[in-house]
Amino acid sequence: MFLRRGALGGGAVLAAAGADFVLGAPASAVKAPSVAVTSSMGPTFPDSRLRETRVLWQARTDRRLVALTFDDGPQPDYTEGVIEVLRRYRVRATFNLVGRRIVAHPDLVGRELADRHELGNHTWRHANLPLESPARVREELQRTHDLIERLTGRPPRTLRPPYGNLSGDALKAAAELGYDVVGWSVKFHEDLFDAAGNAAYVAAHLAPGSVILAHDTGNRSRLQDLLALPALIEAARRQDYEFVTVSELLSA
Numbered sequence: 362m363f364l365r366r367g368a369l370g371g372g373a374v375l376a377a378a379g380a381d382f383v384l385g386a387p388a389s390a391v392k393a394p395s396v397a398v399t400s401s402m403g404p405t406f407p408d409s410r411l412r413e414t415r416v417l418w419q420a421r422t423d424r425r426l427v428a429l430t431f432d433d434g435p436q437p438d439y440t441e442g443v444i445e446v447l448r449r450y451r452v453r454a455t456f457n458l459v460g461r462r463i464v465a466h467p468d469l470v471g472r473e474l475a476d477r478h479e480l481g482n483h484t485w486r487h488a489n490l491p492l493e494s495p496a497r498v499r500e501e502l503q504r505t506h507d508l509i510e511r512l513t514g515r516p517p518r519t520l521r522p523p524y525g526n527l528s529g530d531a532l533k534a535a536a537e538l539g540y541d542v543v544g545w546s547v548k549f550h551e552d553l554f555d556a557a558g559n560a561a562y563v564a565a566h567l568a569p570g571s572v573i574l575a576h577d578t579g580n581r582s583r584l585q586d587l588l589a590l591p592a593l594i595e596a597a598r599r600q601d602y603e604f605v606t607v608s609e610l611l612s613a
């Protein structure tokens with residue numbers, strides 16, 4: 362590859378994030394960046410693990426496909442209800458899981474798997490990644506990654522960073538794990554609307570390729586996401602939208 366091991370410092374991260382001016386520059390002209398980011402970035406990727414990470418908030422597609430994503434589970438409060446509604450409507454969704462909750466509620470993950478939902482990485486303990494050390498960022502992603510891979514036989518493909526917050530270290534760890542980082546383009550507003558209002562709001566803001574943020578656990582207001590689900594699914598289908606998993610959406 363173009364990257365000389367150890368030569369670029371943080372430049373490898375820029376390259377991995379798609380800044381091709383780094384890759385395109387003559388080797389002699391490439392200097393190690395003098396900005397402070399390099400010290401926290403760690404070494405460049407070993408050649409065999411060189412990856413790139415895409416950061417997306419929705420998919421680029423003309424097809425009327427959208428993806429429902431549920432963050433923060435699995436938890437006994439609402440996860441089971443969400444699974445039941447999705448099953449009733451034959452909708453497959455993406456659950457972005459908090460690793461330590463998988464340990465506590467593996468049965469719920471088993472049900473998500475049985476219904477062929479996609480499982481994404483939402484860190485080990487719902488960390489606000491920009492506030493964590495590089496080693497901790499890596500650990501937050503790796504532990505959940507390994508656990509999901511052990512449960513499902515395949516590694517997760519996407520990271521949903523808690524709060525949507527990213528850092529250079531988080532991007533680098535995501536690249537090393539081969540992830541796409543997936544935000545959202547439409548979300549429930551539990552603070553503004555009731556369940557019916559949320560269903561109408563989200564349905565009115567869908568577009569081809571939309572990624573919808575919902576939660577299958579949390580405080581009592583999050584119950585709205587579950588209660589709004591039937592009306593949202595019906596409204597979206599009236600607009601000819603089809604629900605797919607995030608990975609399916611990104612490859613559409």
Ligand SMILES: [Zn+2]
Binds near residue numbers: 432433483523
């Ligand atoms: Zn979250």
